[in-house]
Amino acid sequence: MRREPPQTPGDYAPLLFPAAMLTIFFVVPFGTMIAVSFFQRQQGGFYTPAFVFDNYARFLSAFFGGVLGFSLMLAITVAICCVVLALPFTYMLTRMSRKVQVVWLVALLSILSLSEVIIGFAWSTLFSRTAGITNILVALGIMAEAKALTPSFGAVLTGMVYQAFPYTVLVLFPALVRLDPTLTEAARTLGASPLKAFFTVVVPALRNTITATLIMVFIFALGSYLLPQLLGRPQHWTLSVLITDQAIYQSNMPFAAAMAVFLVLVTLGLVALTVIAGRKGEAA
Amino acid sequence: MITTSIKRRTLLGAGLAGASMLAMPSILRAQDKSLKVGVYGGYFKDSFDKNIFPEFTKATGIAIESIAEPTGEAWLVQLEQAARAGQAPADVSMMSQVAMLKGQATDLWTPIDTAKIKNASNLLDRFVNKYPDGRIAGIGAVSWYITLVTNTDVYKEAPTSWSAFWDPANADKLGLLALVSNSFLLEVTAKTFMGGTNALDTEEGLLKAFEKLAEVKPNVRLWYRDEAQFEQSLKSGEIPMGQYYHDVTGLAAADGHPVRSTFPKEGGIQDSGCWALSRASQKSEEAHIFIDYMCQPSIQATLSRKVGTSPTVKREVTDLTDKEFASVSSDIEPIIPRYDLYQTKSDWLNQKWTELIVG
Numbered sequence: 001m002r003r004e005p006p007q008t009p010g011d012y013a014p015l016l017f018p019a020a021m022l023t024i025f026f027v028v029p030f031g032t033m034i035a036v037s038f039f040q041r042q043q044g045g046f047y048t049p050a051f052v053f054d055n056y057a058r059f060l061s062a063f064f065g066g067v068l069g070f071s072l073m074l075a076i077t078v079a080i081c082c083v084v085l086a087l088p089f090t091y092m093l094t095r096m097s098r099k100v101q102v103v104w105l106v107a108l109l110s111i112l113s114l115s116e117v118i119i120g121f122a123w124s125t126l127f128s129r130t131a132g133i134t135n136i137l138v139a140l141g142i143m144a145e146a147k148a149l150t151p152s153f154g155a156v157l158t159g160m161v162y163q164a165f166p167y168t169v170l171v172l173f174p175a176l177v178r179l180d181p182t183l184t185e186a187a188r189t190l191g192a193s194p195l196k197a198f199f200t201v202v203v204p205a206l207r208n209t210i211t212a213t214l215i216m217v218f219i220f221a222l223g224s225y226l227l228p229q230l231l232g233r234p235q236h237w238t239l240s241v242l243i244t245d246q247a248i249y250q251s252n253m254p255f256a257a258a259m260a261v262f263l264v265l266v267t268l269g270l271v272a273l274t275v276i277a278g279r280k281g282e283a284a
Numbered sequence: 285m286i287t288t289s290i291k292r293r294t295l296l297g298a299g300l301a302g303a304s305m306l307a308m309p310s311i312l313r314a315q316d317k318s319l320k321v322g323v324y325g326g327y328f329k330d331s332f333d334k335n336i337f338p339e340f341t342k343a344t345g346i347a348i349e350s351i352a353e354p355t356g357e358a359w360l361v362q363l364e365q366a367a368r369a370g371q372a373p374a375d376v377s378m379m380s381q382v383a384m385l386k387g388q389a390t391d392l393w394t395p396i397d398t399a400k401i402k403n404a405s406n407l408l409d410r411f412v413n414k415y416p417d418g419r420i421a422g423i424g425a426v427s428w429y430i431t432l433v434t435n436t437d438v439y440k441e442a443p444t445s446w447s448a449f450w451d452p453a454n455a456d457k458l459g460l461l462a463l464v465s466n467s468f469l470l471e472v473t474a475k476t477f478m479g480g481t482n483a484l485d486t487e488e489g490l491l492k493a494f495e496k497l498a499e500v501k502p503n504v505r506l507w508y509r510d511e512a513q514f515e516q517s518l519k520s521g522e523i524p525m526g527q528y529y530h531d532v533t534g535l536a537a538a539d540g541h542p543v544r545s546t547f548p549k550e551g552g553i554q555d556s557g558c559w560a561l562s563r564a565s566q567k568s569e570e571a572h573i574f575i576d577y578m579c580q581p582s583i584q585a586t587l588s589r590k591v592g593t594s595p596t597v598k599r600e601v602t603d604l605t606d607k608e609f610a611s612v613s614s615d616i617e618p619i620i621p622r623y624d625l626y627q628t629k630s631d632w633l634n635q636k637w638t639e640l641i642v643g
Contacts, residue, residue, distance in 0.1 A: 043631055046364055046390055063639055124513075130520045148522065151506065234462075234507055234642040242638065248358045249463055249509075250634050251386060 037257035047254050055258035064242075064259070068266065071222060071238040078160045078221040079214045085161070086168035087210065091202060093169070094176045105173070108166040116163065120230035123159045124150050127231070155231040160224055164217050171216060175209040176202075211278050215271050222267060239263055318347040319570045322359060322377035324557075325352030327532065328426075328591070335590040340577055346570050357383050364392055367564040375565035376574055378425045378557040382465050384413045385627040387560065388421050394561040395419035400572040403579035406597040410620070413558045422558030423575050424596035426587060429530035429552035429613065430461075430468065436542040438524035446476045446548045448525065454503045459514040459526030462507035464637035465626045467527065468553045468619070473497050475550045475619050484622055490629075494636055507641055518543055527553075531592030534611055547614040554618035556596065588612045 006012055040050035058064075093104055126132050127150035137143040149155055183205060187197040203210070225240040239259060247256035321337075323329045329352050337348040351374045353359040360383040366373050379387065387393050398404045398420060404412070411424025432443055438457075449458060461467035473493045474483045483489040505523050508514040515532065517523035519541045530552060533545035559578065561571045577583060584595040585602040594613040595602055625633060
C-alpha cells in the first residue's frame with residue numbers, strides 16, 4: 001500500500017478519537033495535577049486553590065533529594081539488570097524452534113497476569129527465614145542456619161527485575177526476530193566465535209532497540225510502589241511510596257502532586273538526555 | 285429481510301420493557317428505605333455483614349448496602365472529593381478519630397441530632413465526637429486496642445512493658461505500624477518513658493520522644509502499612525514481636541496460632557471509630573435510626589462477642605461477663621492517642637517521622 005500525506009482536513013479525522021482519549025485521560029488529569037501542586041495545603045483539612053511554591057520548596061531538601069536519588073538509582077539498576085539478562089535470553093529464544101518459542105512466551109506472558117501483590121508476597125515468602133529458600137540450602141548442607149534474605153536491597157531488586165523481565169523480553173523479541181541472520185553468519189564465516197559475533201555484531205546492530213528498552217524498563221520501574229514496601233526496609237522506599245503516603249494517608253494532595261510533577265520532570269529530563277546522547281553517538 | 289429486522293427490533297424492545305418492569309419494583313423499594321454504610325473492608329465488613337446488618341434490616345426494614353472502605357485516610361479523601369461533587373459513596377461511614385477531625389475542618393460531617401438517638405446516654409463521653417462549636421460530628425461506633433503482641437513459640441514468657449521494644453535483645457524482631465498517625469508510638473514512648481502523653485504538649489517534648497523512639501529503629505524488621513503482611517509473619521514467627529490489634533490477635537490465638545496479645549503495664553493503645561454522616565447524603569433519617577440502633581448496649585455487647593471490639597457504652601449497662609470483657613478490653617488505664625496533634629501538627633510530625641524511619 002502506498003502512503004500518501006494527508007490532503008484534506010478530513011484525512012486527519014481518524015486521529016480525532018485517539019487525540020480526544022489522550023486529552024481526556026492524560027492531558028486533563030496531568031494538568032489538574034500540575035494545578036493542584038501549586039495549591040495551598042490546609043493542615044488538618046484539604047487544600048484551597050492558590051498559587052504558591054511551598055510544596056516545591058518543601059521537596060527541595062537533602063532528605064527528599066536522597067529519596068529521589070535512590071529511586072532513580074533503583075530504576076536504572078533494574079533496567080540494566082533486565083536488559084543484561086533478557087538480551088542473551090531473547091537472542092537464544094529466537095534461534096529456537098517455533099514450538100519452544102511459543103511455550104516460553106506463554107510462560108512469560110503468564111507472569112504478567114500476576115499482580116504486584118502476589119509477586120511481592122511470593123518473594124517475601126521465598127526469602128523468609130521460616131519458609132524460604134535458605135532452608136533448602138541448609139538441607140543440602142551448604143548453609144549452617146536458615147536466615148531471612150528480606151528485607152534488603154537485593155530482595156527489592158530481585159522482585160522488581162522478576163516483574164519487569166517479561167516486558168523486556170517482549171519488547172526485544174520482535175527486533176531480534178527481524179535481525180538478519182546473515183549478519184552473524186558472515187561474522188562466523190570470517191572467524192568470529194559465537195560470543196564475539198553476539199557482542200560485535202548483534203549488540204551494535206540493536207543499539208537503538210536496547211536504548212529504547214532501557215528507557216521503557218526504567219520508567220516502568222520508577223513507578224514501583226508496592227515491592228519496595230514488601231521486600232525492603234524504609235531506606236529502600238521509593239519516592240512513589242512517599243507520594244502515596246502524602247496523598248492517601250496525609251491527605252496532602254498539593255505536596256503529593258508537587259512530588260509527582262517533580263518525578264515526571266526528572267524522568268523526562270533523563271530520557272531526553274539519553275536520546276540526545278544516543279543521537280550524538282550515532283553521528284560520531 | 286425488512287420484516288425480520290423489524291421483528292427482531294420489536295422483540296428486543298418488548299424484552300427490554302419486560303426486564304425494566306421486572307426490575308422497577310426492587311429499584312423503588314431500594315430507594316425507599318436503604319442506607320449505604322462504609323465499614324473497614326475485610327474482617328470488619330464480613331463480621332458486620334454476618335452479625336449486625338441482617339438483624340438491623342429485620343428490626344427496622346431499612347436495607348443496608350455495606351461498602352468496604354480502606355483504613356487510614358484514603359476513604360476520607362474519597363468522601364471529601366465525592367462530597368464536593370455532591371455525591372456520597374456511603375451515607376454513614378466508620379471513620380477514625382483523626383479523619384473525624386480533618387473532616388470537621390471542611391464541615392464534611394452532617395451534625396447528628398442526639399434528640400433522635402435515645403441510646404446516646406449510654407455512651408462513654410470520649411466516644412461522642414464534637415465540632416469545636418459543640419455540634420456533634422460523630423458517634424462512637426467501635427473501639428479497639430492495639431497491644432504488644434508476641435509469638436508464643438519464640439517468647440515463652442509474655443513481655444510486661446512496652447519497653448520490650450527498646451530491649452537490644454530484640455534486634456531485628458519487631459513489626460511496627462509505618463505511619464505516625466496510626467502507630468501512636470509517640471504516645472507509647474511518652475507514657476513509657478516520659479510520664480504520660482502530656483509530655484507531648486510542647487515541640488521540645490515531641491523532639492525528645494522522637495529521639496527516644498529512634499533507639500527502637502535497629503530492632504524493627506518491618507514497618508507495615510498492610511496488616512496482612514505483619515499478621516502472617518507474626519504467626520509464622522518470622523517477625524515474633526510487635527504492635528497489633530488485640531481482637532484480631534485473640535482470634536488468631538483461638539484458631540490455634542502461636543500468638544498472644546498482652547496489655548502492657550503502661551496500658552494498651554485504645555483507638556476508636558465513629559459513625560459519621562457525609563454532608564452529601566440524603567438519608568439523614570435512616571442514618572439516625574441506624575446510629576441509634578448501634579448504640580444499644582445489647583448491640584455493643586454483640587459486637588464485643590462476635591467482632592471482638594471494645595464497647596463504646598458504659599461497661600455496666602452491658603451484660604458482658606468478666607471473661608468476655610477481658611477478651612476485648614482491659615481495666616488497665618488505656619493510652620489514648622493525641623489525635624489533636626495529628627491535626628494541628630500533622631505535616632511537621634509526618635516529616636519528622638518519615639525522616640526518622642527512612643533516614
